[in-house]
Amino acid sequence: MLLVPISAGASQSDRGTSDLTVQAAVVVALEDNPSLAAMQMRYEAMQEVPSQVGTLPDPMVNLNAMNFPTDSFDRDQEGMTQLQFGFSQVFPFPGKLDLKEEAATFEAVAAGYSVDEMRVRLANSVKTTWWQIYYLDRALETLEKNKELLRQFISVAKTKYETGKGLQQDILLAQLELSKLMDQGIKLVALRKHQAIKLNTLMDRPASDQISLVAPQYRGMPDILSEAALFELADDARPKLKEREIQVEAARSRLALAERDRYPDFKLGVMYGERTGDNPPFMGGSRADLFSVMVGAKIPLYAGRRQSRAISQKNAELARNQYALIDEKGVVRAAIAGAATDYQRSREQYELFAKGIIPQAEQTVQSMLAAYQVSEVDFLNLVRSQMTLFNYELLYWKSVSEARQALARLEAAVGKGSIYE
CATH class of the missing domain: 2.20.25 (N-terminal domain of TfIIb)
Structure with missing residues (x-):
């Protein structure tokens, strides 16, 4: 099976349109999300700090009588x-101002990487939400198609019942299954509304805005790099790791400053x-x-209680930042491994459903329907075969959505660069 568009117009270029590709949704969120804007303003504010702390204290002018x-x-x-x-x-003692400015510069650079990390996480949230809505749209389409088929089954059952070749319980059974689908549809619509609210919030749009997706056309699932290659790519590209590395350098500068503080101003x-x-x-x-x-x-008269303790404090803070970097690398690698595993599983399920299970289930339903019309198969088996096909179709679209969500998480875990072979 192929993923085909559900709306006319395959591209999204205008921010005002409600038809969204996944790329367009990411662009809107990165431009308009207030949390990201707040992080950007924090970074810009911290860029103004190094010059301040690296300058001599303001002089004093005295007028005395x-x-x-x-x-x-x-x-x-x-x-x-x-x-x-x-x-x-x-x-200040020579070198102190330079160390203060250096530490503040490192902190500003780290704040810049935190903005990049926020962009990565925001893009991931938008993509995963978009693909969840995409699945729900496909599920609702599949549900409507099966509701129509059940109505056709009811019509066939009524015809056979009126001619004395069928049972009234067959009609009631089909109507019951139709009611179950209607109940499932109510739940799916509610879930879609919740996901649409989330996506609108990420894009800083009114929560009640309608969202219509422009579905992409994909033929199969792409191959991704090996885990080792993804780990190496993340070490060079993931903003969170860069932020942690810069924070280690800032901690070293603060330690050197604490050691220099033993000398007098x-x-x-x-x-x-x-x-x-x-x-x-x-x-x-x-x-x-x-x-x-x-x-x-x-005169550092109380160095044993002040400067020495400050040096011990900065040593501990440096160690904390070093451990945080090691821990973050472990977290990133676990995220990469987990997302890659989820993608491979969903990809295998997608291929199994697309090439094996669903075509076989469709053939089974057609065979059952033909056999039922000549009274060779009972109605219960026909309905069961159709419901089985319906469930497999939902699982197919779920595997597509989960595979794309896993790719989004993998891209976020790596940070930047292509994860594909």
Whole structure:
């Protein structure tokens, strides 16, 4: 059997149309999904951090009124009365600012990979939801086709009953099976609505928007790369692994910064004091202005309780990030292996149903129907053979959907690049 379109128009180029190919749904979601947009804004915000933390602290400008006598507040009365204008700047120990900027840069790069990872996951969610809706559409089509066949069976049974060659229970049996199909149809319609709501949400559309799928045409299932090749591809391409690797580098920079924090920061300041009035008679002349230079250093007096503990903390954080990278690689490989296994299983089922079981079941139904019309087969066996065919058709479409969902998960697990041979 071939997967054929259910709607006219095989491509989706306009975002406003309700007819969606799986690729078009992914494009819309990647452009409009608010969660992805929030991640992008976080990344852009973090890009502004390195320059901030790698710059010297803002200098201080001081204006002081010094040594004014409280009895008169006269600037000329006392020799040390002055207006001071000063400037001071803190200089972190050499290398600290570079390490802060380096760590922040790594964190910004990691945030960029987290955006890529979100895009991968979002595309996977859209594809799997799309293919679930696709299965439900095919199931509803198959159900309608079988309902029509059962109505034909009822008509045949009525004709035989009216001519005295059939039984009334055959009519009732067919009507019962028809009612069962109607009940199943109600459930399938509800399931489709739920999946449509999910897909609309992923694309940032109103939940009640109608979704009509443009079904692709596929002839068989593609061959995929070996697991070893997929593992190697994921090591180079999966954004989550890249994010973890960059986080390890950021942790190393933070550890180096903690070790450098054992060395003092420096403070340099200058002060100019303006005085008025005259010196005592024996000194003569106007009072000279004063100029001061100040140099200070931060003493790591409590290094045993602060800096040493910070180094231990950053060592532990580095180890945590390294273990997280190892764990993530295991998770990715498990996801690849699981998706590849699911794909191979669904692919084998698809081929079995398409080339063996369904053609055989169709032939069985046709043979049963011909035999029933000449009273060589009872009606119960005819109905059972039709219901068996119906169930096999559902399993066929389920295998198609599950195979495509497995491919979507496999693409997401690898990250980027072609997974096909």
